[in-house]
Amino acid sequence: xxxxxxxxxxxxxxxxxxxxxxxxxxxxxxxxxxxxxxxxxxxxxxxxxxxxxxxxxxxxxxxxxxxxxxxxxxxxxxxxxxxxxxxxxxxxxxxxxxxxxxxxxxxxxxxxxxxxxxxxxxxxxxxxxxxxxxxxxxxxxxxxxxxxxxxxxxxxxxxxxxxxxxxxxxxxxxxxxxxxxxxxxxxxxxxxxxxxxxxxxxxxxxxxxxxxxxxxxxxxxxxxxxxxxxxxxxxxxxxxxxxxxxx
Amino acid sequence: xxxxxxxxxxxxxxxxxxxxxxxxxxxxxxxxxxxxxxxxxxxxxxxxxxxxxxxxxxxxxxxxxxxxxxxxxxxxxxxxxxxxxxxxxxxxxxxxxxxxxxxxxxxxxxxxxxxxxxxxxxxxxxxxxxxxxxxxxxxxxxxxxxxxxxxxxxxxxxxxxxxxxxxxxxxxxxxxxxxxxxxxxxxxxxxxxxxxxxxxxxxxxxxxxxxxxxxxxxxxxxxxxxxxxxxxxxxxxxxxxxxxxxxxxxxxxxxxxxxxxxxxxxxxxxxxxxxxxxxxxxxxxxxxxxxxxxxxxxxxxxxxxxxxxxxxxxxxxxxxxxxxxxxxxxxxxxxxxxxxxxxxxxxxxxxxxxxxxxxxxxxxxxxxxxxxxxxxxxxxxxxxxxxxxxxxxxxxxxxxxxxxxxxxxxxxxxxxxxxxxxxx
Numbered sequence: 001x002x003x004x005x006x007x008x009x010x011x012x013x014x015x016x017x018x019x020x021x022x023x024x025x026x027x028x029x030x031x032x033x034x035x036x037x038x039x040x041x042x043x044x045x046x047x048x049x050x051x052x053x054x055x056x057x058x059x060x061x062x063x064x065x066x067x068x069x070x071x072x073x074x075x076x077x078x079x080x081x082x083x084x085x086x087x088x089x090x091x092x093x094x095x096x097x098x099x100x101x102x103x104x105x106x107x108x109x110x111x112x113x114x115x116x117x118x119x120x121x122x123x124x125x126x127x128x129x130x131x132x133x134x135x136x137x138x139x140x141x142x143x144x145x146x147x148x149x150x151x152x153x154x155x156x157x158x159x160x161x162x163x164x165x166x167x168x169x170x171x172x173x174x175x176x177x178x179x180x181x182x183x184x185x186x187x188x189x190x191x192x193x194x195x196x197x198x199x200x201x202x203x204x205x206x207x208x209x210x211x212x213x214x215x216x217x218x219x220x221x222x223x224x225x226x227x228x229x230x231x232x233x234x235x236x237x238x239x240x241x242x243x244x245x246x247x
Numbered sequence: 248x249x250x251x252x253x254x255x256x257x258x259x260x261x262x263x264x265x266x267x268x269x270x271x272x273x274x275x276x277x278x279x280x281x282x283x284x285x286x287x288x289x290x291x292x293x294x295x296x297x298x299x300x301x302x303x304x305x306x307x308x309x310x311x312x313x314x315x316x317x318x319x320x321x322x323x324x325x326x327x328x329x330x331x332x333x334x335x336x337x338x339x340x341x342x343x344x345x346x347x348x349x350x351x352x353x354x355x356x357x358x359x360x361x362x363x364x365x366x367x368x369x370x371x372x373x374x375x376x377x378x379x380x381x382x383x384x385x386x387x388x389x390x391x392x393x394x395x396x397x398x399x400x401x402x403x404x405x406x407x408x409x410x411x412x413x414x415x416x417x418x419x420x421x422x423x424x425x426x427x428x429x430x431x432x433x434x435x436x437x438x439x440x441x442x443x444x445x446x447x448x449x450x451x452x453x454x455x456x457x458x459x460x461x462x463x464x465x466x467x468x469x470x471x472x473x474x475x476x477x478x479x480x481x482x483x484x485x486x487x488x489x490x491x492x493x494x495x496x497x498x499x500x501x502x503x504x505x506x507x508x509x510x511x512x513x514x515x516x517x518x519x520x521x522x523x524x525x526x527x528x529x530x531x532x533x534x535x536x537x538x539x540x541x542x543x544x545x546x547x548x549x550x551x552x553x554x555x556x557x558x559x560x561x562x563x564x565x566x567x568x569x570x571x572x573x574x575x576x577x578x579x580x581x582x583x584x585x586x587x588x589x590x591x592x593x594x595x596x597x598x599x600x601x602x603x604x605x606x607x608x609x610x611x612x613x614x615x616x617x618x619x620x621x622x623x624x625x626x627x628x629x630x631x632x633x634x635x636x637x638x639x640x641x642x643x644x645x646x647x648x649x650x651x652x653x654x655x656x657x658x659x660x661x662x663x664x665x666x667x668x669x670x671x
Contacts, residue, residue: 051320051429052309053507079467080431096434101422103353103361103434109424116320116430 025136025152031175032168033129035204040065040235044227049117050220058115059227067127069240080115084245085124092121095245102245117222118191118214126162130154133161141172144179145196148172163190174198174205189215202231263585269549270589270646271596273542274638278597279628281535281637286605286629288527292484292514295523297384298450299347300514301476302489303340305333305496309506310473315518317347319428319466319473321507326472329509337492339480343379344472346371346462350425352405352455354413363413367405369423369455371462371472375400384478387443387456393417394441403437403457406450410442417441423455427467435465446625486524489513535637542641547649561657575654582650583643590642597638604628 041064048057058080064070070087074080082097092105105112110122130136134154142149149169156164164185169178176198182191191214195207206229213221238244296302306314309321323329326344333342348369356362373379374387374397382388387396392407394417405413405421415421417439427433437457445451463469479485496511515524557578564574608625 049429053320053324053429056429094432094434099422099434099436101353101355101359101434101436103422103424105432109351109432112426112432113430115432116427 025138026131028138028150028152028170028175029131029134029136029154032170032177033131035175035206036177037067037129038204038231040231040233042228042230042233042235044229046225046227047115047117048223048225049115050222051116052218056116063235063239064127065235065240067129070124070127071239071244074115086240086242086245087125087127088240090125092125093242093245100246102242113214118212118217118219119222119224120214122162123191123212133157134166139167142169144169144171147174147178149178171198171205176205176207178207191215197225201229204231263588266549266582266585266646267589267592270546270586270642271593273546274590274593274642275597275600277535277538277542277641278594278634278638279600280538282597282601282628282630282634283604283626284531284534285631285633286601286627288531289483289629290625290627292520292524292527294447295520296478296484296514298447300517300520301343301474302479302484303477303493303511303513304517305329305475305477305509305511306473307507308510311510311512314474317349317473319346319348319426319468319471320430322346322428322468322471322473323475323509324471324507326475327470330472330475333475333477337477341380341384341478342475343373343381343384343477344459344475345373346459346466346468346471346473348425348462348466348473350423352409352413352453353422353424354415355420355422363415365409365412365453367409367423367453367455368450369425369457369462371457371459371466374456374458375460390443390445392442392444394439397440397458400458400461401436401438402440403455403461404441404443405439405456406452406454407442407444408451409453409455410439412453415439421455423465425466428471429467431467433466435461437461484514484524486513486515486528490515539637539641543645543648546641546645547652549646549649552653558656565657571657575657578650578654578657579647582647586639586643586646589646590639593642594635594638598630598634601628601630601634605630 043062043064044059045062046057046059048055056077058077059075060072061075062070062072068089070085072085074083084095086093086095092110093102094105095102105121110125111120113119114121114124133156135157136152136154138150139153140151142151149171152168152170154166154168163182165183165187167181167183169180170176171178176195177193178195178198180191180193180195181189182193184190191212193213194211195209196211197209198205198207200206206226208226208229210224211221212224305323307321307323310318310323313321330342330344333340346369348371350367350369351364352367353361354363372381372385374382382396387404393410394404397403403421405415410416413421419439420436421439423433423435423437425433425435437455443454443456445454457465459472463471479488490513493511493513493516496509500508500510515521561574561578565571604626605628608627611626
């Protein structure tokens, strides 16, 4: 081939390959969102926090509708039992039975740990679909626990997102994330999550165990296990009101 | 001869009045300055000891490594037993468990919704057992603006400025939102028993103080305390003693690899207090030294001038047949009496002024607005044993040294020339 033609075609080919890559990444994320997000769901879970002084487990039930409404009630241990959290769009309230007060969590309080876990309230608020808030790019392939994965790098489309960028390992066969690294704008790794025990629920794959690690604190992370999960249930609307917190 | 010389000094005011006044002034300034430096620097140390560091502090090793962040998740578990041990092993010390914490204080309106909210720094103190002396140590009763000290469980004190910001009064309920020992968010209600004004800007901004049992309950710290602080028997910080005690305590646990094993630290080994304690020692010595040297030079000079001023008198005495050695010795004895008299009067006056400032203090609160360091708003002097003798260094020694130097000239005078000099 004429070298001049090669010089002309090479950038074009590169551009096309990038477009295909971007398209692939968007498709992959879309498939992931279809697995991980639902119109509504009811989840019973246990959260085991592995701290420097030992581990403790608490259980909770969460009702959520889309990425806008969520109601969580802690069931055990006794000290936490009856604590409720309500998320409506970008607002979060917490009810503590010992004080009988409903207090809105805002500002820097959102960065506080949820029940001493490696999750912050900000993490709980961050329930957007990945495709809505991140631009994605496939940057490589890897294997995790014998499963082939794509490695995607995500960058926030707008400011105000909790984590400016993410690196996600997506199971190529089941379209669920198996590992995730969450970064600050500075590039510092803030959180690491490892997802496992992927199960099929009503035709969708879903990881039922997640190990969260806050990289800025010591400890062995927080293990979040889904005991039961039900999709597309009838959830009473009155649950998503501040009045429900005191009931 | 001594009686003769003293009579001479008393009757001839020109030989005694001015030298005594000069020596008195110098000694008074020396004594007062030393008490002032000791007081100002010591006050800052004691204030930090009372509010934060203690003279020594016992905590876990892990807590000690991050103590600036007040990591209650690394607190001392079994604090009650540790406190009993410390009281048994060091019975002369005053020990008290404490929990320092941060959080938000939320004041509700009549519907239970947030009326006002503000960040607070908190202290859990042993207030209700009446054994620890914490309320007296922090002068809580003297700092009360409204209400009373906590008398029942569930009561708390807040700073007066903070109460105004939150629009709350004694009797109102507030909610503390903080972190539990396990890192989770906790909420706990307190009833305000009273409001305080510490006169320390950093504390008046937003402080909440409650009984340690309530704070343990609020922060899920059953039988745990962030720290146990100890105060030396004399009430004043002695770095050498505190460091020795900490070393002795730490030797008991040096083979224990547990990061939650207890560790004792002296005040000088906590936070930024180390350099401050060192600076206090160095500056106290340095300023005192410079002042003593300066005053010594002044008084030496006064002694020198006194000797020279009496040039004619000495000439006549030698011409009349008095021995040079006798003249020299009598002048030195005179300067000794002047030095003693000036030093005694100067020390008395210096101690008097130092005592007044020690009791009354100088209010510098206007200069402390916006301060982020914990410093006293009143400058007070502190009279120490050294103040009773430090003035004699410039007052007596320098005066005598000056006279001795000036008196050397006596031996250089020739009898043959004396009349010529006197005629002139």
